[in-house]
Amino acid sequence: MTYQNTLAFAQEQDKQDTLHHFRDKFYFPQVNGQDAIYFCGNSLGLQPKSAQMYIDNEMYKWANLAVEGHFKGEEPWFNYHELLAAGAARVVGAKESEVVIMNQLTVNLHLMLVSFYRPEGKRFKIITEAGAFPSDQYALETQTRFHGYNPDEAIVELYPREGEHTLRTEDILQAIKDNAEELALVMMGGINYYTGQVFDIEAITKAGHEVGAIVGFDLAHAAGNVPVKLHDWGVDFAVWCTYKYLNSGPGGTSGVFVHERHANNPDLPRFAGWWGHDASVRFQMKKGFIPMQGAAGWQLSNAQILPLAVHRASLELFDEAGMDNLRAKSERLTGYLEYLINDVHVGKDVLEMITPADPKARGCQISLLVKRDARVLFNKLMEAGIIVDYREPNVIRVAPTPLYNSFEEVYRFSEILHQCLEN
Numbered sequence: 001m002t003y004q005n006t007l008a009f010a011q012e013q014d015k016q017d018t019l020h021h022f023r024d025k026f027y028f029p030q031v032n033g034q035d036a037i038y039f040c041g042n043s044l045g046l047q048p049k050s051a052q053m054y055i056d057n058e059m060y061k062w063a064n065l066a067v068e069g070h071f072k073g074e075e076p077w078f079n080y081h082e083l084l085a086a087g088a089a090r091v092v093g094a095k096e097s098e099v100v101i102m103n104q105l106t107v108n109l110h111l112m113l114v115s116f117y118r119p120e121g122k123r124f125k126i127i128t129e130a131g132a133f134p135s136d137q138y139a140l141e142t143q144t145r146f147h148g149y150n151p152d153e154a155i156v157e158l159y160p161r162e163g164e165h166t167l168r169t170e171d172i173l174q175a176i177k178d179n180a181e182e183l184a185l186v187m188m189g190g191i192n193y194y195t196g197q198v199f200d201i202e203a204i205t206k207a208g209h210e211v212g213a214i215v216g217f218d219l220a221h222a223a224g225n226v227p228v229k230l231h232d233w234g235v236d237f238a239v240w241c242t243y244k245y246l247n248s249g250p251g252g253t254s255g256v257f258v259h260e261r262h263a264n265n266p267d268l269p270r271f272a273g274w275w276g277h278d279a280s281v282r283f284q285m286k287k288g289f290i291p292m293q294g295a296a297g298w299q300l301s302n303a304q305i306l307p308l309a310v311h312r313a314s315l316e317l318f319d320e321a322g323m324d325n326l327r328a329k330s331e332r333l334t335g336y337l338e339y340l341i342n343d344v345h346v347g348k349d350v351l352e353m354i355t356p357a358d359p360k361a362r363g364c365q366i367s368l369l370v371k372r373d374a375r376v377l378f379n380k381l382m383e384a385g386i387i388v389d390y391r392e393p394n395v396i397r398v399a400p401t402p403l404y405n406s407f408e409e410v411y412r413f414s415e416i417l418h419q420c421l422e423n
């Protein structure tokens with residue numbers, strides 16, 4: 001698609017955008033008395049206006065039914081998590097039974113590692129991307145220690161080639177082959193949070209399985225950003241948070257995917273709780289854990305209704321918009337951002353885009369490595385009403401989301417960026 005660096009062009013794109021009206025369904029933070037240009041949905045998505053009503057419903061139930069709310073009314077809390085599985089499954093390309101919404105991301109990652117990182121004999125290694133989100137690094141580090149290994153020996157971190165910022169798929173696949181005999185697990189982000197690189201989940205999964213390893217992904221930056229097909233691609237397990245692209249509130253709940261081939265395998269070790277116990281006999285409160293079928297069998301505690309209520313509001317918007325429509329707009333919107341950055345930046349040597357240029361290898365985030373005074377540039381953007389984020393040592397992440405951002409905002413961003421770079 002050909003772009004133009006004019007306001008009229010941007011406004012025309014918004015006019016043609018069938019998702020444009022979704023903006024009105026969100027609250028935008030105010031800066032200098034007006035809506036901020038919010039390009040930080042990769043960190044904390046905006047609040048859907050409908051979330052309040054979903055919360056209020058549950059507060060009302062609690063006030064009026066109290067403990068009876070677990071079983072009475074149209075949507076009793078006993079089954080509340082089931083109301084979310086289908087919508088969440090559509091976002092990550094799974095069967096409903098393969099998905100459960102519970103806990104928070106890092107907790108779920110540990111629960112999955114309990115079941116799926118089972119080192120034995122010489123198979124004890126984990127392949128992961130270097131520079132993964134710190135929580136994931138700490139989870140892997142402490143899981144390997146928990147099993148009695150030295151993390152420096154057990155964890156194989158993959159680095160980009162000299163002079164490159166992102167990993168080549170061929171190098172990931174080669175590393176899997178090179179470690180074939182010793183590999184227990186491949187555990188990577190679906191999208192790296194720093195560079196915005198989308199990993200080839202399908203190819204990595206296939207390569208991992210070919211050498212007899214388990215393959216799992218952290219979809220924190222992928223869920224609600226790029227379409228994935230966890231079931232068809234045969235991924236063993238995945239986890240994600242819901243407060244980034246999925247707009248479900250600070251510290252919001254998290255999703256778990258367990259492929260159906262594992263769902264009813266009694267040999268898999270797991271850390272269990274009563275909410276994972278067979279629902280039909282749960283309240284008999286008897287000894288002896290009998291897991292629910294599917295991902296629901298990994299639940300520990302009774303569901304956190306308020307965060308789940310917010311997530312429901314958000315999932316409804318994703319269903320209305322459709323992941324494929326969102327992705328189609330996202331490629332154009334991010335492409336426009338890339339085009340404009342290149343356009344305002346010609347002849348200067350301050351910015352380097354470290355996100356892949358191939359639209360298939362990125363979602364809606366572009367990470368800008370700022371070669372001079374990165375903090376100063378970031379502060380200027382923020383003062384001008386643009387909310388982006390800064391990651392040490394010198395990267396500004398810019399994420400126009402297709403659900404609530406517009407071409408005009410991308411245009412205005414580039415105008416302000418241009419002004420900041422001129423000064």
Ligand SMILES: *Cc1c(COP(=O)(O)O)cnc(C)c1O
Binds near residue numbers: 133
């Ligand atoms: C955001 C993010 C986290 C945060 O973990 P929480 O448990 O939700 O605090 C972890 N991992 C990745 C890859 C992330 O992007």
